[in-house]
Amino acid sequence: MAKILVVDDEEHIRLLYSEELRDAGYEVITAESGYKLLELIESEKPDLVVLDIKMVDYNGLDLLQDIRAKFYDLPVILSTAYDTFKEDTKSMAADFYVVKSFDLTELKKKIAMALEARESFE
Amino acid sequence: MIYAEENPSGVSEVDLVVAIPTFNEVANIATVTSQVDIGLTKYYPNLKSAIIVCDNHSMDGTREAFLETKTKNPKIYLSSAPGEKGKGANLRNLFERLITLRPQAVMILEADIRNVQPEWIYNFIEPILRGAGYVTPIYVLHKYESTLSSVVVYPFIRCLYGRRVRQSIAGDCAFGRALIEHFATVPHWSSFVAEKGIDIWMLINALYLRQPVCQTVIGLPKLHRIKDPHAQINRAFVQLVGTLFDLMVPFQDFWMRVKWSKPTILFNADLQEAEVAIPMDVNISRLFETFSRGLDTYRDLLNQVLSVAEMHKLDEIRSMGIQHFNFPSHTWATILFDMAVAYRDAPSDLRPSLLEALLPLYYGKVASYVRKTERMSTQQAEEVVENKCMVFEENKSYLLSRWKGN
The missing domain is CATH 3.90.550.10 (Spore Coat Polysaccharide Biosynthesis Protein SpsA; Chain A)
Structure with a gap:
């Protein structure tokens, strides 16, 4: 069972993602900020990270650079309410992005693709 | 050496x-x-x-x-x-x-x-x-x-x-x-x-x-x-x-x-310098002409390599004329995949002619890209390229099937 780490400072998003992704057959862990995120990834070894771009204390795009530099092939899906982030070069380091929605069909599709891609490289 | x-x-x-x-x-x-x-x-x-x-x-x-x-x-x-x-x-x-x-x-x-x-x-x-x-x-x-x-x-x-x-x-x-x-x-x-x-x-x-x-x-x-x-x-x-x-x-x-x-x-991704790219003029008419002429010049060879449906599509694309010209990425991807298979199977002395026949189709695809993005910002045009890449990835199964000889 693939383990997914959801990083988002909004509690209702963490709850929604957790429930839906567990129902879809994934193991889910959550974090409410980017604090010690690299250590968390190191210890929990998730197969994929769903990362909020705009958190109160952290910029998801900066966290993404840190993750990519340390965990080259770890899939990261950016989750955002705004798509203006695409103008930022840093977003190129993400596997995919999804616009936040209560319908998680797109997120689940992107998760499946990212996990499949990673597996095919191993 | x-x-x-x-x-x-x-x-x-x-x-x-x-x-x-x-x-x-x-x-x-x-x-x-x-x-x-x-x-x-x-x-x-x-x-x-x-x-x-x-x-x-x-x-x-x-x-x-x-x-x-x-x-x-x-x-x-x-x-x-x-x-x-x-x-x-x-x-x-x-x-x-x-x-x-x-x-x-x-x-x-x-x-x-x-x-x-x-x-x-x-x-x-x-x-x-x-x-x-x-x-x-x-x-x-x-x-x-x-x-x-x-x-x-x-x-x-x-x-x-x-x-x-x-x-x-x-x-x-x-x-x-x-x-x-x-x-x-x-x-x-x-x-x-x-x-x-x-x-x-x-x-x-x-x-x-x-x-x-x-x-x-x-x-x-x-x-x-x-x-x-x-x-x-x-x-x-x-x-x-x-x-x-x-x-x-x-x-x-x-x-x-x-x-x-x-x-x-x-x-160096923190660098968000808004340097302006060098302006470029592209002559769509000439690109379209090169595509159209090449389709005639290499028709016999293309007929041997591409499917009947792809040849029909190319003729249909040409008939749109320059005003409404649109070369779909799906067509472009499958043409490249078919060409790759034909290139592998061709004797080495015939391979250069396959590449020459593909060149005017490339100009057609460029004309279509320019037409589609002419009013777009660089960022918007980049999204068009990204979407095209996804079309290639989504159609990789077609390449795999052709490559394996199915």
């Missing part, structure tokens, strides 16, 4: 190499050499470095201009035999020489760049010292600069080898020690690789060896000498697509397993 070498400082082993492939670059070689020297001295004063020119036996004084440029770092001049031309041939000599120099990091920099900055040395070398295996640049590009990359090379490499490397044919790159020996054994070499195919040959070999790839953000456009763009693109197209197709056979066990694509590490 190295035909001539001059190593006035007697350099034996170094930590860093910046190599400049040349052919008749007397006008600019001193400037580029000086900038490289400043960069190496400023950013890596405690490492042993060398600047190497690998030359195609230039007769215009490139060698003298290089060796006479005053630098703090030692210089080595290598030359291929008279008559042996091409960037790939130059780099092959470099790879051979690197075996004994044993650097940790090697940067390749083109000789005709007019705005090279000392910082570029850091931007390319530093990711290697921090663990990347292969580095390519992200220059500020106009949306119509390097359409060969936007329309063919980027989507094709991304679809096959699963890594999103946006400017793999920019001409400049860096790599680490792990790749030196592999490059030096020159696996799957060809006449295309000896010329412009070398850049994607290096990248694909790096991907095959699972080297971490990094894209380094330069934040500036790359200004270089303008040559005859039409002749350059035709030659580059044949050599690059020929290299892409040639490498599909030896690397099939790898690319056939890869699903979807993954990003790379980014370096």
Whole structure:
């Protein structure tokens, strides 16, 4: 069972993602900020990270650079309410992005693709 | 083979190499050499470095201009035999020489760049010292600069080898020690690789060896000498697509397993410099004419290679005329895939004609891309390219099926 780490400072998003992704057959862990995120990834070894771009204390795009530099092939899906982030070069380091929605069909599709891609490289 | 070498400082082993492939670059070689020297001295004063020119036996004084440029770092001049031309041939000599120099990091920099900055040395070398295996640049590009990359090379490499490397044919790159020996054994070499195919040959070999790839953000456009763009693109197209197709056979066990694509590490991504790209004019009418004429010229050959449905689609596309011209990415992807299979199955003497027949279709696809994006910003045009890449990836199963002979 693939383990997914959801990083988002909004509690209702963490709850929604957790429930839906567990129902879809994934193991889910959550974090409410980017604090010690690299250590968390190191210890929990998730197969994929769903990362909020705009958190109160952290910029998801900066966290993404840190993750990519340390965990080259770890899939990261950016989750955002705004798509203006695409103008930022840093977003190129993400596997995919999804616009936040209560319908998680797109997120689940992107998760499946990212996990499949990673597996095919191993 | 190295035909001539001059190593006035007697350099034996170094930590860093910046190599400049040349052919008749007397006008600019001193400037580029000086900038490289400043960069190496400023950013890596405690490492042993060398600047190497690998030359195609230039007769215009490139060698003298290089060796006479005053630098703090030692210089080595290598030359291929008279008559042996091409960037790939130059780099092959470099790879051979690197075996004994044993650097940790090697940067390749083109000789005709007019705005090279000392910082570029850091931007390319530093990711290697921090663990990347292969580095390519992200220059500020106009949306119509390097359409060969936007329309063919980027989507094709991304679809096959699963890594999103946006400017793999920019001409400049860096790599680490792990790749030196592999490059030096020159696996799957060809006449295309000896010329412009070398850049994607290096990248694909790096991907095959699972080297971490990094894209380094330069934040500036790359200004270089303008040559005859039409002749350059035709030659580059044949050599690059020929290299892409040639490498599909030896690397099939790898690319056939890869699903979807993954990003790379980014370096210097905090740089959000809003440098403006060089303005470019594109003549859509001429592109459309070339496409239309080529469809007639190569019809017999295309009929043998492409499906009836694809030929009908091409005729339908042409009948739209220039005002409503639209070459769908799905059609373009399947044509490239069918061509790759035909190229593999064709006798080697017929392969160049397949590439020639594909060239006008490429111009048609470029015309369509220009038409679609003419009112778009660079960022919006980039999304069009990204969507095209997804179409390639979504249709990879078609390529797999054709490749396996189904």
